[in-house]
Amino acid sequence: MPPQLVKVLNDSYQAVKNDGEDVIAGLTKNPKTLPPKYFYDDYGSELFEQICELPEYxxxxxxxxxxxxxxxxxxxxxxxxxxxxxxxxxxxxxxxxxxxxxxxxxxxxxxxxxxxxxxxxxxxxxxxxxxxxxxxxxxxxxxxxxxxxxxxxxxxxxxxxxxxxxxxxxxxxxxxxxxxxxxxxxxxxxxxxxxxxxDKSKEILEPAYNDNQGVTAAFNLNMLSHLNWRFQGNFDINLFSHQAIYNQAETQIEMYLYCQENVTFALETLDLKVNFQAGESILTEISRKxxxxxxxxxxxxxxxxxxxxxxxxxxxxxxxxxxx
Ligand SMILES: C[S@@+](CC[C@H](N)C(=O)[O-])C[C@H]1O[C@@H](n2cnc3c(N)ncnc32)[C@H](O)[C@@H]1O
Structure with a gap:
């Protein structure tokens, strides 16, 4: 028998698709967070490849x-x-x-x-x-x-x-x-x-995660699109904006999505409703230096x-x- 090309561990694709417990935990916390693994559906992986080519990155x-x-x-x-x-x-x-x-x-x-x-x-x-x-x-x-x-x-x-x-x-x-x-x-x-x-200066770090072409912004926003298809959600990504800041005290880049309106979204298969206040953020990634x-x-x-x-x-x- 030819070797399996990709071995699926513990039904992991299903697990990633259905578990979502980490999504519920992150979105019911204050301040809200989401695990960075949800950046990576097919489109997210493609965007990451583009990030690797950016002059700032x-x-x-x-x-x-x-x-x-x-x-x-x-x-x-x-x-x-x-x-x-x-x-x-x-x-x-x-x-x-x-x-x-x-x-x-x-x-x-x-x-x-x-x-x-x-x-x-x-x-x-x-x-x-x-x-x-x-x-x-x-x-x-x-x-x-x-x-x-x-x-x-x-x-x-x-x-x-x-x-x-x-x-x-x-x-x-x-x-x-x-x-x-x-x-x-x-x-x-x-x-x-x-x-x-x-670790290095903020002047080098922040542009690397806030590129001029907006690829990192698209990558960050794609996390919500990924949650939409994975968990039957209705996040409107047009209501969110991307920003990465360097937290000097923690020596880490923090990547946020900011919601611009008071609004409620749902993730149906997780039976979850999420309320946002205008200006509220979701921390989607830390990148420690x-x-x-x-x-x-x-x-x-x-x-x-x-x-x-x-x-x-x-x-x-x-x-x-x-x-x-
Ligand atoms: C920042 S990219 C780095 C890719 C590559 N190693 C490189 O150095 O360019 C992170 C990679 O890890 C994968 N990844 C992210 N979170 C993961 C997790 N919790 N478990 C397994 N893989 C994960 C992503 O799909 C992505 O391919």
């Missing part, structure tokens, strides 16, 4: 420049035969790592994982064509579902990578919990590669020994390789 090209320089070294140090990627999206940057592992020439498995099914399936198809000798299998599910699956399928030469500073979307406590789950999915000697955005030294201490405390740290010349982005 430095993270993708900066992380790419680091990988261009050091992917070979990463492949040499780890010598892994399995690379798992959390929140892989289009896997575009990852191709630099795959090229490097291909040069080593071991038999090799790449496991991209994501909550967004369309982009995951398309990238698996494209990559299988580009790397015919690799075994490639997508895992469709949340980070937590993916890591639970990985814990049950240990391998001696695994590297887990988590790029794009998606780690910054977690609060410090949530990130600590995620690291616990990551370490459980690694055997002694396995590696963890983490790409993180470093890290201090390399503090983060290294946190990783070491989790039993992840820091082997190597790479940055770009401006020290805008960091790549940390740890060994369990």
């Amino acid at each position: 430095y993270p993708t090209r900066t992380e790419t420049s680091i990988l261009e320089k050091y992917a070979d070294e990463i492949a040499q140090i780890t010598g892994s035969s399995e690379l798992v990627e959390l929140g892989s999206g289009s896997s575009t940057k990852t191709r630099l790592l795959l090229d490097a592992y291909q040069k080593i020439g071991n038999s090799f498995t790449y496991i991209p994982t994501d909550v967004s099914g369309g982009i995951l399936k398309n990238s698996v198809l494209e990559l299988q064509e580009k790397y015919p000798d690799f075994f490639i299998q997508g895992l469709l599910g949340t980070y937590q579902q993916t890591l639970a699956y990985l814990e049950s399928t240990p391998t001696p030469t695994r590297t887990i990578c988590f790029l794009g500073s998606s780690a910054g979307n977690f609060s410090p406590q949530e990130f600590d919990n995620l690291l616990t789950q990551i370490t459980r999915s690694l055997q002694p000697g396995n590696y963890f590669l983490l790409g993180i955005d470093l 890290f201090d390399l030294e503090i983060l290294q201490t946190q990783l070491e405390a989790k039993g992840l020994k820091v082997k190597k740290v790479w940055t770009d010349p401006k020290k805008w982005f960091g790549l940390i390789l740890c060994q369990a």
